[in-house]
Amino acid sequence: MKLHKLLDSLGTFGNYTEENPEITSIENDNRKVIQGSLFICVKGYTVDGHDFAKSAVDKGAVAVLAERDLDLTVPVIVVKNTSRSMAILADAFYEQPSHKLHMIGITGTNGKTTTSHLIDTIFADAGQKTGLIGTMYTKIGDQTFEVKNTTPESLTLQKTLRKMVDEKVETTVMEVSSHALVHGRVHGTDYDVAVFTNLTQDHLDYHKTMEEYKKAKGLLFSQLGNSFNHQKPKYAVLNADDPTSVEYERSTAAISFTYGIDNDADLQAKNIQMSASGTSFDLVSPFGVHKVNIQLIGKFSVYNVLAAIGTALVSGLPLAAIISSVEKVKGVSGRFEPVDAGQDFSVIVDYAHTPDSLENVLNTVRQFAQKRIFVVVGCGGDRDRTKRPLMAKIACENATDAIFTSDNPRSEDPEQILRDMEEGVSEENYTKITDREEAIRYAVRQANDGDVILIAGKGHETYQKIGDKVFDFDDREIAFSAIKQRKEQ
Numbered sequence: 001m002k003l004h005k006l007l008d009s010l011g012t013f014g015n016y017t018e019e020n021p022e023i024t025s026i027e028n029d030n031r032k033v034i035q036g037s038l039f040i041c042v043k044g045y046t047v048d049g050h051d052f053a054k055s056a057v058d059k060g061a062v063a064v065l066a067e068r069d070l071d072l073t074v075p076v077i078v079v080k081n082t083s084r085s086m087a088i089l090a091d092a093f094y095e096q097p098s099h100k101l102h103m104i105g106i107t108g109t110n111g112k113t114t115t116s117h118l119i120d121t122i123f124a125d126a127g128q129k130t131g132l133i134g135t136m137y138t139k140i141g142d143q144t145f146e147v148k149n150t151t152p153e154s155l156t157l158q159k160t161l162r163k164m165v166d167e168k169v170e171t172t173v174m175e176v177s178s179h180a181l182v183h184g185r186v187h188g189t190d191y192d193v194a195v196f197t198n199l200t201q202d203h204l205d206y207h208k209t210m211e212e213y214k215k216a217k218g219l220l221f222s223q224l225g226n227s228f229n230h231q232k233p234k235y236a237v238l239n240a241d242d243p244t245s246v247e248y249e250r251s252t253a254a255i256s257f258t259y260g261i262d263n264d265a266d267l268q269a270k271n272i273q274m275s276a277s278g279t280s281f282d283l284v285s286p287f288g289v290h291k292v293n294i295q296l297i298g299k300f301s302v303y304n305v306l307a308a309i310g311t312a313l314v315s316g317l318p319l320a321a322i323i324s325s326v327e328k329v330k331g332v333s334g335r336f337e338p339v340d341a342g343q344d345f346s347v348i349v350d351y352a353h354t355p356d357s358l359e360n361v362l363n364t365v366r367q368f369a370q371k372r373i374f375v376v377v378g379c380g381g382d383r384d385r386t387k388r389p390l391m392a393k394i395a396c397e398n399a400t401d402a403i404f405t406s407d408n409p410r411s412e413d414p415e416q417i418l419r420d421m422e423e424g425v426s427e428e429n430y431t432k433i434t435d436r437e438e439a440i441r442y443a444v445r446q447a448n449d450g451d452v453i454l455i456a457g458k459g460h461e462t463y464q465k466i467g468d469k470v471f472d473f474d475d476r477e478i479a480f481s482a483i484k485q486r487k488e489q
């Protein structure tokens with residue numbers, strides 16, 4: 001694409017440059033630049049992309065987009081906000097891929113990954129080729145690709161969506177994090193359905209107040225469908241039991257479709273029955289009442305299933321097929337995942353890393369546990385510090401045996417993170433074992449017939465970040481080996 005054509009998409013009136021080279025790629029990382037690239041300088045948290053412009057030109061960049069003039073041998077286009085311009089340029093360069101996909105975006109504190117997998121299954125079962133972008137990976141059909149962020153920055157996002165279009169994907173479901181909304185990573189992405197799971201505390205290191213965090217997530221809805229397209233209406237699928245939904249409904253021009261358990265909603269679960277192997281409920285919908293039997297456990301799972309059913313319904317899929325799809329889902333990796341090495345106590349690995357998710361998941365365990373409940377839990381470093389004492393308190397109040405340990409300490413001192421957790425508990429009714437592997441092995445040694453061990457916080461993760469090192473680490477593998485070791489003794 002020619003530079004001038006690309007710059008037209010910015011919609012400003014600047015006569016940027018006489019030169020009009022062919023642009024072969026857009027890059028914001030000088031290490032990825034090839035001959036003919038347009039290099040975009042982005043000021044980051046760690047470094048300033050402007051410092052890499054010269055090197056990008058040396059590698060073949062034929063134009064540079066920057067926030068200030070730079071002394072280079074190629075045209076330098078100066079804009080106010082390169083991040084924002086990058087989103088617009090990426091959308092134009094990749095020829096607006098989101099317009100060619102049935103795009104579903106999910107936001108909320110907890111449940112995004114789980115709900116996105118449920119939605120992916122429903123659409124795949126309906127015979128569609130699907131795409132998924134989220135915490136665990138990017139998936140195109142059956143192929144998965146590694147990711148760095150839950151929601152990638154705009155350039156990577158639009159490139160991925162283009163690949164999906166080229167590979168004949170019809171429906172794409174993606175997690176939209178609050179960071180992504182604030183950074184404008186999804187700016188210009190044309191969603192057809194925006195889904196809200198819930199809002200509880202997380203990421204206050206970044207957003208500072210719950211009000212700001214709420215606003216960040218609300219951007220998904222305020223940016224959705226501010227025009228009426230009656231051929232393909234846009235929908236906001238909202239949780240009627242979360243008070244924030246009222247505000248999101250007000251902020252969007254899209255049609256709202258609600259789901260809930262406690263409050264009246266377009267889609268409501270009634271008469272919920274739980275057992276250790278699954279959950280059943282009556283689904284009250286615009287198409288009548290249907291019995292649903294899912295293999296997932298806990299009230300929070302019912303919410304995720306309702307959000308997924310609602311999304312599929314507003315997308316035009318038939319209810320009977322949707323129900324049979326969700327009923328066959330056994331679970332999502334690292335979410336309430338059992339570890340079974342033939343032991344006589346239960347071990348569950350779960351990704352609960354917020355106060356609300358930890359409380360939900362412990363409540364669910366309590367409904368079935370007959371004897372002691374062990375919880376092995378830590379809090380991530382370089383993340384919201386204020387959730388640490390809250391999570392510790394929840395662990396002690398809802399388990400008989402709380403074991404505080406490390407999650408991903410990152411650049412922080414693991415002992416300090418543990419001290420922050422201890423601020424939330426007054427009595428010493430917990431055990432502190434900094435080394436996560438040792439903490440898991442300790443819990444396994446202590447458990448007896450009928451007990452439950454919940455290993456919280458890292459779910460599907462296969463690594464542990466300590467300092468600037470990344471170690472192989474998988475809660476499930478360690479628990480499995482600890483159980484085996486115990487049996488051999």
Ligand SMILES: CC(=O)N[C@H]1[C@@H](OP(=O)(O)OP(=O)(O)OC[C@H]2O[C@@H](n3ccc(=O)[nH]c3=O)[C@H](O)[C@@H]2O)O[C@H](CO)[C@@H](O)[C@@H]1O[C@H](C)C(=O)N[C@@H](C)C(=O)N[C@H](CCC(=O)O)C(=O)O
Nearest residue numbers: 028029030042044045046047049052149150151153177179
């Ligand atoms: C705080 C934050 O959001 N950081 C994101 C940001 O990194 P950064 O600002 O440090 O970037 P930087 O390293 O300073 O680089 C600035 C610019 O220089 C360029 N550069 C850099 C080095 C170089 O050698 N050459 C070069 O050209 C970079 O390509 C970039 O354009 O931009 C990077 C590239 O897009 C992101 O991967 C990175 O996410 C980091 C890994 C992160 O941990 N983010 C978290 C807070 C986050 O976004 N989490 C949410 C999920 C939250 C949830 O689950 O609820 C997410 O969506 O992932």
Ligand SMILES: Nc1ncnc2c1ncn2[C@@H]1O[C@H](COP(=O)(O)OP(=O)(O)OP(=O)(O)O)[C@@H](O)[C@H]1O
Nearest residue numbers: 109110111112113114135300303350351352357361
């Ligand atoms: N609807 C829900 N409400 C509250 N807690 C939930 C819900 N769904 C899942 N959880 C809990 O939250 C944990 C994380 O779930 P999931 O990975 O689906 O959320 P997420 O929103 O994608 O999280 P992240 O922001 O880290 O990507 C689960 O392991 C479970 O403990």
Ligand SMILES: N[C@H](CCC[C@H](N)C(=O)O)C(=O)O
Nearest residue numbers: 353379380383407408457458
């Ligand atoms: N998306 C979340 C994941 C947290 C997972 C937990 N294991 C941790 O490292 O804190 C975050 O980046 O805050």
Ligand SMILES: [Mg+2]
Nearest residue numbers: 112113135175
């Ligand atoms: Mg996720």
